[in-house]
Amino acid sequence: MPPFGADNTGLCGTWPDAPWLTDAEIATVGAWVEHRMPRGAPSPIRDAPQAPPRFEADRDHLVTVEAGVPFTPELGERAYRCFVVEPRLAKATAITGLTVSSEPAAAVRQAALYELGNGAALRRAQQLDAADPGPGWSCYGAPAVAGAGVKLLASWSHNTPVQRLPAGTGVPLARETPLVLQLRYDLIASAPGIPVRARMLLATGDVARPAHFVALRPAPFALAPAQTQARVRASWTADRATTLWGLVPRMHTLGRVLDLERTRAGGDRQCLAHFGHWDVYDQQLFRGAAPVALAPGDRVTLTCEFTTTSRQTEIEMGEAPDDEQCLAHLYLVDAP
Secondary structure, eight states: OOOOOSOOSBBTBOOTTOOOOOHHHHHHHHHHHHTTOOOOOOOOOOOOOOOOOOOOHHHHOEEEEEOSSOBOOOSGGGGEEEEEEOOOOSSOEEEEEEEEEEESTTOEEEEEEEEEOSHHHHHHHHHHHHHSSSSSEEOSSSOSOOSTTEEEEEEEETTSSEEEOSTTEEEEEOSSOOEEEEEEEOTTTSOTTOOBEEEEEEEEOOOSEEOEEEEEOOSSOEEOSSOSOEEEEEEEEOSSOEEEEEEEEEOOTTEEEEEEEEEOTTSOEEEEEEESSOOGGGOSOEEEEEEEEEOTTOEEEEEEEEOOTTOSSOEEBSSSTTSBOOEEEEEEEEOO
8 A cells, every 4th residue: 555654444533645445445355366366357448547636726826835946965964954935925825735846756755834933933044044054954853943933834745745734724824924844855766966946835725714733742751772662642631622633743763653542521532543653754734534523621642652672872852863752733723
């Protein structure tokens, strides 16, 4: 099956972008194998498979976000790059979908867009850019621009080439707020020494229900080395009626399992998401097939499991390649 991190069995939510076979399709293949794989009757030529839905310029009000200069990725820290971008919009709007393109094609494996909501955050980003040779700066995890003014706006991976946000919802995008575009390059698709020009294409427009991300993460932690299973948890409690439409999960290379669970005031529990075979490239917005209503007092718990047998020293929470993370950005829409 194509790569897709979230469990789509229905035990912990379902995801409309999951490239999973249905139970009926699996049964058909199983029956065919059990009958020694007989050759079927020739069928008439069918139309070519439908391409993924694209954005329409007149309907989606497309906005291009790009660094403006190509970058040559390499092994190590130069495989991840952040750029300050300042798109000029005619008016405030909302992000309703996104995709990423590059030359060479498929040279970007993941991308994220962050808002720099105040002058201090912008100055810090500019300092990082100036201190790092070449355009942009190295950023393995988050953009390394700390502060309350920095927030996630969009998260994409090539597992879902064209991403639509849940219908009627969107993340507000201010008219002139500076942004950080974070790119993770695919070093197989982008041959060594070849500059990559990449751009994020945003579908924008008015939405009935503005959405926002809430970062759910534990307090700073440290993991002991040589452990087959190390577990970290964090919880967030809803203080008003809101709706969970999806999440952006994140761990680094030692992560193995990531779970999200809701606990109601009476003790009832519901598994919301399960990533049982974590891959560091599973970072994107996973939108649920059905929204999950959260009442005031509902607790959402994030659990991350790691295997640290490959390390000889303690692993700290952080954004460097040798650090670890336990994080889920919850895509929330407040009740009207």
